[in-house]
Amino acid sequence: MIVLDKEHKLFTLHTQNTTYQMKADAYGVLLHTYYGPRVRGGDLSCLLQYTDRSFSPNPNAAGTCRTYSLDVLPREYAASGGGDFRIPSLEVEGPDGSHTASLRFAEAQVRPGKYALEGLPAFFGAEAEADTLVITLEDAALQLQVELFYGVFEAHDLITRAVRVVNRGEGTVRLRQAASLCLDLPGGDWDLITFDGRHVMERCPSRAPLRPGVQSVGSVRGTSSHQHNPFAILCGREAGEEHGLCYGAMLLYSGNFQAAAERSQFESSRLVLGIHPYHFCWTLDPGASFTTPEAALVCSNQGFGAMSRRFHRAIRSNLLRDPYGDRRKPVLVNSWEATYFDFDADKLVELAAASAPLGVELFVLDDGWFGARDSDSSGLGDWTVNERKLPGGLEALVARIQALGMSFGLWVEPEMVNEDSELYRAHPDWALSVPGRGPSRGRAQLVLDFSRKEVRDHIYAALKRVLSSAEVSYVKWDMNRSLTDVWSAALASERQGEVYHRYVLGVYEMLERLRQDFPNLLIEGCSGGGGRFDGGMLYYTPQIWCSDNTDAVDRLRIQYGTSFGYPPCTMGAHVSATPNEQTGRTASLETRGAVAMSGTFGYEMDFGKSSPEERETIRKQVEFFKKHHHLLQTGDYYRLTSPFQEGPYTAWAHVSPDGREALVNLVTGSTHAALPFTSLRLQGLDPNLDYRVNGGKLWPGDVLLTAGYPIPLFLGDYQTFQLYLEAVDASSPAF
Numbered sequence: 001m002i003v004l005d006k007e008h009k010l011f012t013l014h015t016q017n018t019t020y021q022m023k024a025d026a027y028g029v030l031l032h033t034y035y036g037p038r039v040r041g042g043d044l045s046c047l048l049q050y051t052d053r054s055f056s057p058n059p060n061a062a063g064t065c066r067t068y069s070l071d072v073l074p075r076e077y078a079a080s081g082g083g084d085f086r087i088p089s090l091e092v093e094g095p096d097g098s099h100t101a102s103l104r105f106a107e108a109q110v111r112p113g114k115y116a117l118e119g120l121p122a123f124f125g126a127e128a129e130a131d132t133l134v135i136t137l138e139d140a141a142l143q144l145q146v147e148l149f150y151g152v153f154e155a156h157d158l159i160t161r162a163v164r165v166v167n168r169g170e171g172t173v174r175l176r177q178a179a180s181l182c183l184d185l186p187g188g189d190w191d192l193i194t195f196d197g198r199h200v201m202e203r204c205p206s207r208a209p210l211r212p213g214v215q216s217v218g219s220v221r222g223t224s225s226h227q228h229n230p231f232a233i234l235c236g237r238e239a240g241e242e243h244g245l246c247y248g249a250m251l252l253y254s255g256n257f258q259a260a261a262e263r264s265q266f267e268s269s270r271l272v273l274g275i276h277p278y279h280f281c282w283t284l285d286p287g288a289s290f291t292t293p294e295a296a297l298v299c300s301n302q303g304f305g306a307m308s309r310r311f312h313r314a315i316r317s318n319l320l321r322d323p324y325g326d327r328r329k330p331v332l333v334n335s336w337e338a339t340y341f342d343f344d345a346d347k348l349v350e351l352a353a354a355s356a357p358l359g360v361e362l363f364v365l366d367d368g369w370f371g372a373r374d375s376d377s378s379g380l381g382d383w384t385v386n387e388r389k390l391p392g393g394l395e396a397l398v399a400r401i402q403a404l405g406m407s408f409g410l411w412v413e414p415e416m417v418n419e420d421s422e423l424y425r426a427h428p429d430w431a432l433s434v435p436g437r438g439p440s441r442g443r444a445q446l447v448l449d450f451s452r453k454e455v456r457d458h459i460y461a462a463l464k465r466v467l468s469s470a471e472v473s474y475v476k477w478d479m480n481r482s483l484t485d486v487w488s489a490a491l492a493s494e495r496q497g498e499v500y501h502r503y504v505l506g507v508y509e510m511l512e513r514l515r516q517d518f519p520n521l522l523i524e525g526c527s528g529g530g531g532r533f534d535g536g537m538l539y540y541t542p543q544i545w546c547s548d549n550t551d552a553v554d555r556l557r558i559q560y561g562t563s564f565g566y567p568p569c570t571m572g573a574h575v576s577a578t579p580n581e582q583t584g585r586t587a588s589l590e591t592r593g594a595v596a597m598s599g600t601f602g603y604e605m606d607f608g609k610s611s612p613e614e615r616e617t618i619r620k621q622v623e624f625f626k627k628h629h630h631l632l633q634t635g636d637y638y639r640l641t642s643p644f645q646e647g648p649y650t651a652w653a654h655v656s657p658d659g660r661e662a663l664v665n666l667v668t669g670s671t672h673a674a675l676p677f678t679s680l681r682l683q684g685l686d687p688n689l690d691y692r693v694n695g696g697k698l699w700p701g702d703v704l705l706t707a708g709y710p711i712p713l714f715l716g717d718y719q720t721f722q723l724y725l726e727a728v729d730a731s732s733p734a735f
């Protein structure tokens, strides 16, 4: 609900459990008065204090008043140059070379339904689900208009934000920074949690107290990156999984980003999230506008678990455009770890034939099917089927796969080109490179300049031809290097600071075209695993290959970290061969299965090499997944223990929204002799109901929530234990 008090210029956003408030003060400055657990409302500017602070300047409009300074007030969207020395959200270079903007309130409007952003990913919401508030600020001297968009999803406790900057003046201005979100909070005693890592070990949470000054993470790799994720949490020192105040902030963007938090001199804190200012400079000619990517906020005073579940629900229902909706997706087998580049049609059909009797439904042909792609040094850019490997093209192969009762999926990497390709020989200037310098290579490939329409059109036409040549129901869109040598032959020198962002817009445009032309196609995002796992990609690709690391024990950490912002149904996860190719670790099929089931679930191995016993286990595993997919894909997710903390096991649960059904998963760590007795305390159940556990005994919900379920002692490392709980209606004596 949005409460617009025009008279007092007071704007209050209520969600079910939170309240967010802004007020334009006597000088027209938009102040941020409150964001936190829901309160009744009223004018919360009573919380603000004014005092004379040395070295904190007073704006010209304040005259001789020395107690009014932008340097100390909580602000909604802070432009640089006006005497606020904290990290800015907006930095504008005027036609005269100045870097000052004074944004003052102009008007506010409420609209039913959620705003959309042209060409950019954004949460969507019908009138019954969301409302929009648009607050317009203006800088009179520059004649610059800044529109702040707020989307309020009351039931999800989610507030989205985006900003549009319009040049209404007669001169050209340049945006040096345009963040999507600025959040000023009282107090400095917060912890900052970011999700960091590297290729094959993405999104590991890192928590540290906010120090005085600015702390930031970000990416300047052109993608959101394996190294840091555009999702961060500010939380109270005491906040944990089930208690405490926390604020999650997510940027729906797949390129360079920065998440910066500052603890100020007077113990207030500011979080700024948006496109990274590195090599960003957007020219706005008179009349032109720039729209930032969207950011989304969730506040919870019941810890990280409740925060994550709010994000998960909102993402599932109002961000993902999944052709399957809540229907079960086919269980897939991917050819990559089974064959790498070494295959022909017969080998692929053999793989599929070994999969079909196990209940696997979708065969995905990964890299190596096109051009002269016999290794990762050649062929990228030439999107025509290699008929030496696949005689008769995709049509012939797909017919053979379909004859086995399976559907077919295909891997592509449209943004890239190998120098050893027909495409590069014909259009060397289509790859990003700086004149006079040889471009850096990554995995022996260069990056196509997707900021250019003719490049996108060429690649899109080739992809469309291939995807139309046979029935393809799934595409894995991969991207395997960071951007370097970012310079576009299509843009003037003063516009080169636009290339990174135009590249991302180009990727989004391509994906949107694909969605429009093939509305039933399931697209999985991928960037060497989880190098572009973000809310932006999720708008186009409702699932993303979570990591190239398929080791089940490492995946516990990767999927745990990912789950803080993103729901399990978005995490591409497969069972692969053991010992694992990335770690050399051996883990049982049961463990690999339980971990992969908490993602999109599939396989990435040659079943022909499995023993009859293993094949039987896999068949049962697939059956189990199909039976419980509704819980796994649409249930609420509870992190019961952390794989990052010393402890005998990692546990998590998927619980139906009504609390009547749950699937609890547990994986033990490396073992020791004479283990102590432990019980696992569950979450999300109804204390007043009794639950039948694994079809056996009845357990009272309140006991499972308080005392927990006693965990049997296991021999061996990395063992798995799954509990299926179902509430029974008639209350009969438990135990």
Ligand code: DGJ
Residues within 6 Å of the ligand: 336, 366, 367, 411, 478, 480, 526, 527, 528, 529, 545, 547, 548
């Ligand atoms: C990187 C991906 O993450 C892998 O799963 C696989 O598709 C390879 N690329 C293929 O080159």
